[in-house]
Amino acid sequence: MTAAGRALALETQGLSKRFGHQLAVNSIDLAVPRGSVFGFLGPNGSGKTTTIRMMLGLAAPTAGEVRVLGMDMPRQLDEVLPRVGALVEGPAFYPFLSGAANLHRFDAADRHAAPSTRRARVDEALERVGLSHAARKKVRAYSLGMKQRLGIANALLARRELLVLDEPTNGLDPQGTREVRNLVRSLAADGATVFVSSHLLAEVEQICTHAAIMSAGRLVAQGPLAELRESGTAQLRLVTPDAGTASGVLVRFGLSPVVGHPDGVDAVITSSLPNGEGFDRTAGFSGGAGFDGTAGLPAADGGVAPEAIVAALVADGVRVRGFTVERGSLEDRFVALTGEGFDVAQ
Amino acid sequence: MSHSDWSPVQDPEAQEPAAGEPEAQAPAGQEPDGHGLAAREPAVHRLTVQNSPAPGARRRPSSGSLLASELKQLFRRRRIQAMLLALAAIPVVIAVVVRVSSAVPPGRGPAFLDRISQNGLFVAVTAMLVSVPLFLPLTIGVVAGDTIAGEAGLGTLRYLLVAPAGRVRLLLVKYAGAAAFCLSAPLAVALAGAGIGWVLFPVGPVALLSGDLVEPDEALVRMLLIAAYQAVSLLGLSAIGLFLSTLTDVPVGAMAATIVLSVVSQVLDQLPQLEWLHPWLFTHNWFGFADLLRQPIGWDSFGDNALLQAGYIAVFGALAYGRFVSKDVLS
Numbered sequence: 001m002t003a004a005g006r007a008l009a010l011e012t013q014g015l016s017k018r019f020g021h022q023l024a025v026n027s028i029d030l031a032v033p034r035g036s037v038f039g040f041l042g043p044n045g046s047g048k049t050t051t052i053r054m055m056l057g058l059a060a061p062t063a064g065e066v067r068v069l070g071m072d073m074p075r076q077l078d079e080v081l082p083r084v085g086a087l088v089e090g091p092a093f094y095p096f097l098s099g100a101a102n103l104h105r106f107d108a109a110d111r112h113a114a115p116s117t118r119r120a121r122v123d124e125a126l127e128r129v130g131l132s133h134a135a136r137k138k139v140r141a142y143s144l145g146m147k148q149r150l151g152i153a154n155a156l157l158a159r160r161e162l163l164v165l166d167e168p169t170n171g172l173d174p175q176g177t178r179e180v181r182n183l184v185r186s187l188a189a190d191g192a193t194v195f196v197s198s199h200l201l202a203e204v205e206q207i208c209t210h211a212a213i214m215s216a217g218r219l220v221a222q223g224p225l226a227e228l229r230e231s232g233t234a235q236l237r238l239v240t241p242d243a244g245t246a247s248g249v250l251v252r253f254g255l256s257p258v259v260g261h262p263d264g265v266d267a268v269i270t271s272s273l274p275n276g277e278g279f280d281r282t283a284g285f286s287g288g289a290g291f292d293g294t295a296g297l298p299a300a301d302g303g304v305a306p307e308a309i310v311a312a313l314v315a316d317g318v319r320v321r322g323f324t325v326e327r328g329s330l331e332d333r334f335v336a337l338t339g340e341g342f343d344v345a346q
Numbered sequence: 347m348s349h350s351d352w353s354p355v356q357d358p359e360a361q362e363p364a365a366g367e368p369e370a371q372a373p374a375g376q377e378p379d380g381h382g383l384a385a386r387e388p389a390v391h392r393l394t395v396q397n398s399p400a401p402g403a404r405r406r407p408s409s410g411s412l413l414a415s416e417l418k419q420l421f422r423r424r425r426i427q428a429m430l431l432a433l434a435a436i437p438v439v440i441a442v443v444v445r446v447s448s449a450v451p452p453g454r455g456p457a458f459l460d461r462i463s464q465n466g467l468f469v470a471v472t473a474m475l476v477s478v479p480l481f482l483p484l485t486i487g488v489v490a491g492d493t494i495a496g497e498a499g500l501g502t503l504r505y506l507l508v509a510p511a512g513r514v515r516l517l518l519v520k521y522a523g524a525a526a527f528c529l530s531a532p533l534a535v536a537l538a539g540a541g542i543g544w545v546l547f548p549v550g551p552v553a554l555l556s557g558d559l560v561e562p563d564e565a566l567v568r569m570l571l572i573a574a575y576q577a578v579s580l581l582g583l584s585a586i587g588l589f590l591s592t593l594t595d596v597p598v599g600a601m602a603a604t605i606v607l608s609v610v611s612q613v614l615d616q617l618p619q620l621e622w623l624h625p626w627l628f629t630h631n632w633f634g635f636a637d638l639l640r641q642p643i644g645w646d647s648f649g650d651n652a653l654l655q656a657g658y659i660a661v662f663g664a665l666a667y668g669r670f671v672s673k674d675v676l677s
Contacts, residue, residue, distance in 0.1 A: 092501025
């Protein structure tokens with residue numbers, strides 16, 4: 001095993017899955033560093049769950065490789081999976097059994113789980129998701145949010161090195177969502193790697209250290225969250241009465257300014273600010289190197305430094321009354337990469 | 347297996363931080379900011395070491411848990427209990443009808459029906475004969491068809507597999523559960539029949555097909571042998587059901603297909619034009635338990651039937667294995 005392989009909790013190479021004519025997952029190279037909280041983003045139908053199924057050995061890849069905790073899947077499935085807790089495509093339980101009985105059943109299915117500690121572990125997992133009071137209730141009588149909690153409890157039956165949580169906050173109320181966020185943070189603080197798939201960007205922005213974005217079966221971006229967020233083009237906004245001179249200066253910097261007069265006094269000039277090399281798609285890091293999260297302002301690598309623009313504006317006598325550079329949010333980035341609208345990809 | 351199996355050194359990686367050189371794990375020279383991941387990583391390993399003997403650690407694999415869980419779940423299900431009750435109701439209905447009616451004319455109705463009023467043990471024998479063609483295969487079809495497809499339909503299959511249950515192990519446990527039901531279904535008929543017969547009718551020595559008289563306790567043993575014969579008879583059908591169950595995520599489909607096959611096989615067995623096929627049909631020996639009612643007991647038909655069923659188990663077990671091990675679980 002290489003040093004790089006050990007630094008990754010999860011790694012795929014050229015991973016593809018074809019269903020009939022449709023390529024659901026198209027040669028993706030994921031790299032999830034150990035100890036990270038990794039957000040796996042993508043619109044509905046972009047191949048997230050199929051990828052997760054292949055990671056967990058539920059579906060066989062059409063091509064490519066998966067390594068989980070440094071081991072080959074599905075060849076070493078029996079060694080890998082006891083160390084992985086998973087919530088896959090929503091919770092699923094026996095409706096005719098109680099919540100606790102369901103967890104007992106799944107724990108019994110794990111050959112490596114000790115029967116002697118089963119009761120204690122089930123109780124602890126239920127406690128952790130706040131379901132102790134409903135442990136003896138039949139799952140049939142559970143609400144969607146309670147089932148979701150039970151699904152998370154199932155992933156926490158044993159101490160895990162990796163947690164794969166597919167849409168963990170689906171169906172949860174705001175309190176539940178917050179609890180899940182705290183839970184994910186505490187798991188990460190314990191040293192576990194948490195792989196969270198979601199389409200809720202705000203969620204990912206709050207808890208994740210890294211993220212990857214899927215679109216129509218392809219991995220369109222991945223890397224540390226800060227880097228990902230900043231890699232989008234920034235927006236420059238200049239307020240000045242000297243519209244003509246200012247535009248000239250901006251054009252000298254290679255920008256394409258748009259002039260507006262919203263209040264009739266000052267001109268508001270906006271322009272997108274190129275971001276140097278920008279975010280290196282899908283190669284934000286490779287083999288464990290470079291997730292340092294220090295992607296700073298883009299000036300150093302061929303982009304345009306905002307302060308240089310201001311200096312040039314002032315030197316040319318432009319009265320600068322307002323100047324802002326706004327970085328795109330993760331949402332902007334997400335929409336830029338995956339497209340807008342309600343159309344489910346493919 | 348000994349204690350050494352769950353000692354902290356099981357995971358080869360877990361030993362490394364104990365050697366005290368966490369930096370060695372970071373890709374040398376490629377990490378501009380050494381604080382981020384490299385600092386975190388030993389914590390992960392330390393956790394593994396600390397927790398090895400603690401709850402959740404990997405221990406000696408125990409295979410019994412899943413089977414126990416499966417059997418418990420199977421026999422606690424309302425559906426299964428209802429089917430066993432329905433099977434037990436067959437002899438009860440027969441006994442009550444005979445009891446309240448006037449004498450049954452000999453030679454009419456199911457075999458041995460006219461003997462019931464003289465000896466209550468014949469309730470069980472009659473009921474077991476009646477249940478062979480439809481009732482038993484019906485219940486077996488429901489159980490065997492539900493094995494994998496039922497889990498897939500609920501979505502619990504994916505959680506069993508990521509637990510990880512192991513596909514082969516899960517298949518074996520599921521078949522063992524179906525086999526346990528194969529045994530309990532004829533037993534329910536036999537015991538309920540003997541019980542209701544003993545309550546409603548006189549019980550005495552039973553005349554076997556060979557003409558010998560045996561005491562009631564010996565007769566009861568013979569009935570249990572018939573139940574065992576029927577259980578074996580149903581194992582082939584169970585294997586077929588298990589295979590069909592791996593083909594679909596809709597349990598009702600697998601159940602219906604299994605039941606239909608048992609009917610088709612019995613119909614084919616009736617067609618003289620297909621006589622060459624008859625010995626190969628899994629239903630061919632279903633009524634062959636008469637030899638168990640002779641003195642001495644003839645075991646040949648038991649052996650033949652067992653061999654035939656073993657063949658079906660081998661073929662459909664292999665098909666189920668081939669299908670299930672490579673199946674993409676997308677439910």
